[in-house]
Amino acid sequence: MERGVEFLLRQGKTHILTGEYTGRYITPGIDSRYTELTAFLRERFDAESTVDDMEADLRLPLPNAHQASAGRRAAEYGVRVERYD
DSSP: OHHHHHHHHHTTOOEEEEEOOOTTEEOSSEETTOHHHHHHHHTTSEEEEOOOSOOEESSSOSOOHHHHHHHHHHHTTTOOOOOOO
């Protein structure tokens, strides 16, 4: 673990993102239910916990109507949404 942390620090990483993974979706960050891992990383990085409106359904990776609408609204604020390839 320490070697992994050293690698992240060399890459300029300063924060970790935590959240709960559910269903078949991919979201960025560390699953907060892994309490030992998140505790270990929080000792070394600033932690942020968030609810993201961006998910990828691996069975049907096309955006649904809600995701497309959220993408259009986010674009008004300068957010760029890209497909997973």
